[in-house]
Amino acid sequence: MKQNRLRLTVTTEGRGIYCISQKVCKWVSQQSIQSGLLTLFIPHTSASLLIQENADPDVLEDLNRFFNHLVIDGDPLFQHQSEGPDDMPAHIRSALTQTHLSIPVQENKPSLGIWQGIYLFEHRIHPHKRNIILHLLGE
Amino acid sequence: MKQNRLRLTVTTEGRGIYCISQKVCKWVSQQSIQSGLLTLFIPHTSASLLIQENADPDVLEDLNRFFNHLVIDGDPLFQHQSEGPDDMPAHIRSALTQTHLSIPVQENKPSLGIWQGIYLFEHRIHPHKRNIILHLLGE
Amino acid sequence: MKQNRLRLTVTTEGRGIYCISQKVCKWVSQQSIQSGLLTLFIPHTSASLLIQENADPDVLEDLNRFFNHLVIDGDPLFQHQSEGPDDMPAHIRSALTQTHLSIPVQENKPSLGIWQGIYLFEHRIHPHKRNIILHLLGE
Numbered sequence: 001m002k003q004n005r006l007r008l009t010v011t012t013e014g015r016g017i018y019c020i021s022q023k024v025c026k027w028v029s030q031q032s033i034q035s036g037l038l039t040l041f042i043p044h045t046s047a048s049l050l051i052q053e054n055a056d057p058d059v060l061e062d063l064n065r066f067f068n069h070l071v072i073d074g075d076p077l078f079q080h081q082s083e084g085p086d087d088m089p090a091h092i093r094s095a096l097t098q099t100h101l102s103i104p105v106q107e108n109k110p111s112l113g114i115w116q117g118i119y120l121f122e123h124r125i126h127p128h129k130r131n132i133i134l135h136l137l138g139e
Numbered sequence: 140m141k142q143n144r145l146r147l148t149v150t151t152e153g154r155g156i157y158c159i160s161q162k163v164c165k166w167v168s169q170q171s172i173q174s175g176l177l178t179l180f181i182p183h184t185s186a187s188l189l190i191q192e193n194a195d196p197d198v199l200e201d202l203n204r205f206f207n208h209l210v211i212d213g214d215p216l217f218q219h220q221s222e223g224p225d226d227m228p229a230h231i232r233s234a235l236t237q238t239h240l241s242i243p244v245q246e247n248k249p250s251l252g253i254w255q256g257i258y259l260f261e262h263r264i265h266p267h268k269r270n271i272i273l274h275l276l277g278e
Numbered sequence: 279m280k281q282n283r284l285r286l287t288v289t290t291e292g293r294g295i296y297c298i299s300q301k302v303c304k305w306v307s308q309q310s311i312q313s314g315l316l317t318l319f320i321p322h323t324s325a326s327l328l329i330q331e332n333a334d335p336d337v338l339e340d341l342n343r344f345f346n347h348l349v350i351d352g353d354p355l356f357q358h359q360s361e362g363p364d365d366m367p368a369h370i371r372s373a374l375t376q377t378h379l380s381i382p383v384q385e386n387k388p389s390l391g392i393w394q395g396i397y398l399f400e401h402r403i404h405p406h407k408r409n410i411i412l413h414l415l416g417e
Binding site for chain 2: 279280281283315317319320321322323348349355356357358360366369370372373374376377378380409411413415
Binding site: 001035036037050051052053056058059061062063065066069070096097098101102103104106111112113114115116137138139 | 180181184209210217218230231233234235239270272
């Protein structure tokens with residue numbers, strides 16, 4: 001039983017959902033750990049992680065649009081406005097999605113369903129550079 | 140330290156919340172790993188996982204009813220309508236709940252609270268056959 | 279590869295968000311496991327876990343206020359009213375946030391971002407005593 005770790009950097013172009021499946025699966029395929037548990041962790045509070053449908057790009061747009069309606073930018077409900085109208089909503093959208101994902105690994109591949117992709121959800125309007133920590137534990 | 144893995148299949152009768160605690164706990168009790176970490180992963184994008192109250196069945200109905208109101212079937216907000224009015228809501232409901240659960244294990248039992256059960260949340264209106272991957276790592 | 283486990287008890291003063299970062303990081307720093315995977319699990323269905331911004335206390339208040347508006351105490355939509363108007367909302371708020379968190383550990387520290395804290399989210403109006411299970415697996 002052993003473990004490996006990687007810090008992945010993703011550059012976003014502002015609010016939206018970015019596929020990271022290929023980068024993640026490539027790293028897993030290169031490890032000497034064939035089966036085990038993969039954990040993804042995002043050390044940010046205004047971007048999050050998501051497993052979602054990978055077939056129709058409309059799904060990702062609809063998901064983002066749903067969150068835009070659920071958590072309103074600049075809502076007077078929020079006291080925390082100093083970092084911009086999209087900052088407090090970004091924290092709430094992060095709380096409603098995932099800061100980490102755990103995926104079993106077999107034969108050097110995350111056991112994703114055929115319609116599943118791994119995504120970074122950028123919640124801020126402006127582009128950001130985001131880190132994701134990958135941790136693989138197994139044998 | 141070792142690991143075991145199982146693919147569990149659950150047949151749903153359409154949208155609703157299905158208890159899988161007994162199946163999961165039975166499998167864990169049969170493993171030679173007595174303490175460690177249990178991960179459940181669902182390789183689908185229109186069904187999800189949930190830990191929820193196991194005492195009053197009204198809780199599960201209320202939870203489903205809340206989601207029916209939060210994410211409206213056939214909402215014109217959604218571009219992705221081709222797979223039916225309940226498909227895009229199913230993806231959003233999955234994003235708002237869990238694709239995976241991690242539960243510490245001790246004495247061959249998941250360390251659930253006495254009021255906690257493990258559930259599959261089927262988000263599609265029609266019945267489906269769903270897989271869940273169980274992964275246990277420990278000693 | 280080895281594992282350690284702790285049951286942490288937190289006393290809440292009613293609905294709100296309580297920082298547990300220091301207690302968690304202190305325990306991790308004292309373990310002989312320097313790198314690995316930390317799992318936090320809450321064995322309750324009306325309190326949950328959260329990673330959130332640790333800088334401006336307004337963020338935590340706004341988050342709580344958002345949930346107060348999203349899930350209405352005593353909403354006639356809910357059949358489950360017998361345990362008080364805040365009980366069913368507490369279950370839903372738990373479902374929308376996290377029952378468990380997984381965080382990679384390096385150099386005896388959880389790999390949190392500099393703006394991230396670990397929080398217990400108490401969803402009931404009255405004070406409660408809550409348990410959190412910490413599980414650390416690594417080497």
